[in-house]
Each structure stands twice: as structure tokens, then as C-alpha cells.
């Protein structure tokens with residue numbers, strides 16, 4: 359009986375002692391391998407995870423310091439517990455190495471994790487912030503070395519990219535015609551679908567003065583644009599087509615043709631229309647002529663006689679200056695702000711156009727493009743840029759050159775093409791060409807500017823959706839590439855302030 363009680367007490371003491379140890383030291387004293395016998399076999403099983411918080415790190419002065427760093431996570435497995443006493447005694451060495459050129463010393467950053475990097479003792483999770491600003495653009499690998507008393511355990515993570523950003527702008531040329539509400543909704547839906555794309559609107563003031571659009575609809579479009587500028591990060595700018603209504607509102611005198619030329623045009627017209635009685639006496643009547651025949655202007659050729667296809671370059675400095683000043687005041691009154699980015703109708707723009715814009719405080723032009731002929735009349739444009747031309751300040755005498763002396767205004771070329779004339783494949787090709795090698799880090803800050811028309815959005819819709827389905831794949835917000843969607847005003851600030 360006494361022996362039994364003694365045994366019971368001894369057993370109880372053992373249990374109490376055992377439990378006491380367990381609660382004092384959760385690291386399982388009994389399984390520690392202080393002799394290092396098994397370390398060689400186990401060293402490859404001690405690290406559960408090596409992972410950066412992001413794979414694509416964008417650099418450039420537009421990014422804050424904390425954005426230009428990567429947080430490297432290292433998590434040790436439960437087997438690692440055998441090889442240390444206290445988790446904060448573990449030393450972790452890291453190096454970030456450029457995989458294309460490991461030899462160059464300036465292609466590496468390395469060091470030990472700080473003691474504060476142990477952020478979860480139970481999970482043995484360590485996080486170290488690594489600043490990458492000293493590293494050149496490239497593809498990197500993170501090597502990890504965990505130092506235990508018994509030896510080292512190695513881990514790594516491949517495919518970390520340090521790159522300059524690839525900006526994409528989606529600009530809308532509001533021609534001055536009515537835009538169906540159905541199209542406004544479609545534009546909203548696509549912008550939302552594609553990473554809440556902040557759009558760059560370039561607007562013809564004609565939209566808000568023409569009596570051909572009911573006042574309520576004009577107000578609706580104005581409010582729609584203002585709402586997006588205020589709450590969705592869109593930018594508003596100016597797009598000029600020289601509708602007669604615009605010319606009148608800005609008090610611009612339109613040069614008429616000589617009377618003799620008008621008469622010739624008139625009789626040519628009369629001859630074509632009079633077929634029944636050739637003997638009828640036709641009296642010259644100017645009002646029977648189309649406006650296109652009346653004025654001494656170059657038109658690119660468009661079915662309507664409303665002035666839509668009058669080249670902006672028909673006008674000299676003085677007239678253009680009037681038009682731009684009127685537009686600015688008009689936009690200010692609408693609440694659109696000033697001075698905005700600008701694009702010419704049909705991309706027709708000469709050095710004089712740029713000078714007028716610059717003198718009126720415009721900071722961004724986005725009319726630049728490749729060589730082209732335009733409209734039914736196949737009028738040659740003034741631009742001759744490449745499909746990969748990047749923002750520049752045009753030469754004072756040559757809009758296609760970036761040589762000094764330069765204008766103050768910046769040209770952000772419409773290098774991505776537009777969704778009226780181009781197919782989705784062609785625009786994707788432009789995007790790829792500007793990137794250079796798709797999937798690889800960029801050596802410099804790059805931009806691709808696309809163009810759509812809200813007026814005829816049924817043509818654009820499916821093409822831009824296909825285009826942005828493609829570019830979405832490389833969005834930095836998904837950590838799958840260097841692509842950032844921005845509006846033109848923000849881009850101008852990035853290019854000039856960083």
C-alpha cells in the first residue's frame with residue numbers, strides 16, 4: 359500500500375516536472391540535435407520560404423524611397439528548431455545579385471538581416487527591408503544563408519526585376535459632335551475593367567456651343583467629364599477641330615476665295631445639276647455654294663460641311679492665338695481648368711501651332727505621330743516621328759527634332775496609334791515596340807500614348823478592350839510587370855519634376 363502510494367507520488371512528480379519543462383521551453387528540449395549529427399541530412403529542409411513582397415520594383419525619382427525597396431521574407435521550418443537555442447540568435451545573410459552579370463560588384467547588395475527582422479517568433483518568420491536604389495536595372499536573384507551553430511542552410515528566390523516604369527496613356531479626342539450616353543457608359547465600364555484607367559480627355563469646345571446638340575445633353579457631358587476629373591483622376595485637355603461655329607465664336611475672319619474662283623465653282627456646280635434645259639440662264643448666287651467652296655482653306659476631306667475637316671494649320675499665329683485664348687477662357691468657365699494638354703484635329707500641327715500653344719501656357723502637346731496622309735484629299739501631315747518616339751521638347755524650328763534650341767512645351771507623341779484606324783494587333787505591336795523586349799526590365803522611363811474617339815466608340819470599343827486585356831497582363835498593380843496607367847497631365851509632371 360505504502361509502496362503503491364510512493365510510486366504514485368514519484369510518478370506525479372515526474373509528470374509535474376515534465377509539464378513544467380514543456381511549459382518553460384516550448385522548443386522541445388528533448389529533440390534538440392546539439393551534436394549536429396543529422397545537420398548534413400537536414401540542412402536542405404530547414405528553410406520553408408524565401409520570397410520578396412514584390413517581384414517588380416520600379417525605380418525613378420517619381421517613386422518614394424519606401425517604394426524602391428523590397429521586403430525579403432524568410433520562414434524557417436519546424437525542423438530548424440533543433441539547431442538553435444533562441445530564435446533571435448539566428449543570423450540570416452542575404453544578397454541580391456544581378457543574374458545577367460554576377461561579377462560586377464555594383465550589381466550586388468548584401469548584408470545580414472537586422473535583429474528586428476524576426477516578426478513572428480512562433481512561425482520563425484523574418485522580414486528584412488532591402489533598398490535597391492544603388493542597383494542597376496536588371497533581373498535579380500535573392501540568395502539566403504541561414505547560419506546555425508551546426509552549419510549553414512541555403513535558400514534563394516529567382517526573378518526579381520528592377521525596372522523603370524512603362525507608362526500607358528489612353529487619350530480620348532472629343533471631336534465636337536454629340537456623344538451617345540450608351541458610349542459614355544461603355545467608356546466607364548472599360549476604364550473600370552482595366553485597372554480604373556485614368557483617362558486623358560482632349561475636348562473640342564464646339565461640343566458645348568453647337569445648337570445641334572440639346573442643351574441638356576451638353577450639360578450632361580460637361581458634368582460627366584468634370585465628375586471624372588474630380589473623382590477618378592482623369593485629365594481634361596483641348597482638342598481643336600476648326601468648326602465654323604468655333605471660328606465664329608473666337609471672332610476669326612475666314613479668308614474667302616476670289617470672286618472669279620467662286621463664280622467658276624458655282625457654274626461648274628450648276629452645270630452638273632442642270633440637265634433638263636441647258637438653255638436656262640444661270641445667275642451667280644454665292645449662297646448656293648457649300649462653305650467648303652466659299653473659303654480659301656485647306657480641308658482634308660470629310661462628307662459634312664461644318665468645318666470639322668479644316669486644317670488647324672490653315673491659320674497663322676494671330677488667328678490661332680485668338681482661337682486658343684477663346685478656348686482657354688471657355689474651358690475655365692466650364693470648370694475644366696487651364697492650361698491643359700492639347701491635340702490638333704487630324705494631328706495637323708506646324709511649328710507655329712506649337713508656338714501659339716506654348717505662349718498660351720500649354721505644357722503638353724500630344725499631336726506628334728508618324729508620317730501620314732490624311733482624309734479623302736490625302737493631305738500630308740507635318741509630323742515625321744518614329745513609332746517609338748518618346749517625350750521631348752521640340753526644336754524651335756523643327757517640330758520633329760529634339761535638338762537645341764528647344765521649345766518649352768513638351769511633345770508626348772501619339773506613338774501607340776489610335777483605335778479608329780488601327781487594329782488591336784497593330785496597337786499591341788506599337789506597345790511591344792516601345793517596350794523593346796517584352797517581359798524584360800526597362801532601361802529608361804517609357805510611355806505609350808493611345809487614342810480613341812468617344813463619338814464613334816462602337817468602332818473603338820472591342821479593339822481597346824483587346825489591347826488593354828493584353829497590357830493588363832503586365833500591370834505593376836498586379837506585380838506582373840512595369841506597366842502603369844496614367845493620365846497625360848500626371849505624366850507631364852513626372853517627366854518634368856523627376
Ligand SMILES: [Zn+2]
Pocket residue numbers: 531532533597599702703704
Ligand atoms: Zn479629332
